[in-house]
Amino acid sequence: MEWIDVRSDTVTQPTPAMRTAMADAAVGDDVYGDDPTVVALEAAAAERLGKAAALFVPTGTFGNQLALFTHCERGDEVIVAEDSHIVWHEVGGAAIIAGVNLRPVPVLNGDAVRTRIRPAGDIHLPRTGLVCVENARGAGSVMPLATMREIRDVARAAGIPVHLDGARLFNAATALGVEASELAQYADTVMFCLSKGLAAPVGSILAGPSGFIERARKKRKLMGGGLRQAGVLAAPGLIALDEMSARLGDDHVNAKRLAELLERLPGVVVHRDQLDINMVFFELLDIHQNPDDLVAKLLAQGIKANPPEAGLWRFVTHWQVGAAEVERIASAFGQALLR
Numbered sequence: 001m002e003w004i005d006v007r008s009d010t011v012t013q014p015t016p017a018m019r020t021a022m023a024d025a026a027v028g029d030d031v032y033g034d035d036p037t038v039v040a041l042e043a044a045a046a047e048r049l050g051k052a053a054a055l056f057v058p059t060g061t062f063g064n065q066l067a068l069f070t071h072c073e074r075g076d077e078v079i080v081a082e083d084s085h086i087v088w089h090e091v092g093g094a095a096i097i098a099g100v101n102l103r104p105v106p107v108l109n110g111d112a113v114r115t116r117i118r119p120a121g122d123i124h125l126p127r128t129g130l131v132c133v134e135n136a137r138g139a140g141s142v143m144p145l146a147t148m149r150e151i152r153d154v155a156r157a158a159g160i161p162v163h164l165d166g167a168r169l170f171n172a173a174t175a176l177g178v179e180a181s182e183l184a185q186y187a188d189t190v191m192f193c194l195s196k197g198l199a200a201p202v203g204s205i206l207a208g209p210s211g212f213i214e215r216a217r218k219k220r221k222l223m224g225g226g227l228r229q230a231g232v233l234a235a236p237g238l239i240a241l242d243e244m245s246a247r248l249g250d251d252h253v254n255a256k257r258l259a260e261l262l263e264r265l266p267g268v269v270v271h272r273d274q275l276d277i278n279m280v281f282f283e284l285l286d287i288h289q290n291p292d293d294l295v296a297k298l299l300a301q302g303i304k305a306n307p308p309e310a311g312l313w314r315f316v317t318h319w320q321v322g323a324a325e326v327e328r329i330a331s332a333f334g335q336a337l338l339r
């Protein structure tokens, strides 16, 4: 069966062009710096983000944890939104790898950062080592550039670096109608994923100043991320960066269309404030609907969806969920609700 998979944009398969590029990629031992395709991807990514250097890493989690590990000293405090990926979905790695404390805040903005920065000089206090911003946010909304600038200004005034978890950086840029470098300018370092909506099979990028990336390269080795003939993975990454980043607007249009169609169904309430990118969040008013039954009914119609988390459903569009698939999903969900 040809599945329609809306569980995430991590399910995207490499495009035919990516598979060809993988087969043809020039490779070498990247730990020796000998892989021309990895070198090309790192250079292209750095340039695209307006940063001096970049590093290919296996996953987004790896890139974020490597950023914490490279920016911070053990025992430092990291200011971060409490609903962020670093707090929720990285297995508590911050305590294990970088050995830092997370200082989660309910809403991340300039004021939240200003009031959490630890003053120097008191021997009781930990040192504030880093501020982490997420954009696009995992909750499907985009942080405005003005908020990013405010956070950067407050952090910079205190001499504290900012890391941007931009797993979906290009979705955020597309939603804001700006280049990715406009978001990246408000952070010292940036991580973005090649493997989500950009459809590469593997990989993320960590970008920043040359000195930082040099230190991160050594720590990447320590973490077991020194890859050898990684050009076969960097080749689809280049297509992700150059070509797939330009088509994310389609995913956003399709998500909004899906939201519209779902809203026409009885008892479906779409969270419109979480509809900035390629994700549709919604809840069902009818509490008698069994989520697992609904998921099973969708599956029977060839649609893979995750059950809701804390009552909230999430459907994600990507290059394999186009306009026609969106119509099918909405009609299948409508039928599932009836029975």
Ligand SMILES: *Cc1c(COP(=O)(O)O)cnc(C)c1O
Pocket (backbone or CB within 6 Å): 058, 059, 060, 061, 062, 064, 085, 086, 134, 136, 137, 138, 165, 167, 168, 193, 195, 204
């Ligand atoms: C997916 C994601 C990551 C991590 O990516 P993996 O490649 O799955 O480790 C980090 N941050 C955010 C906001 C994400 O959505």
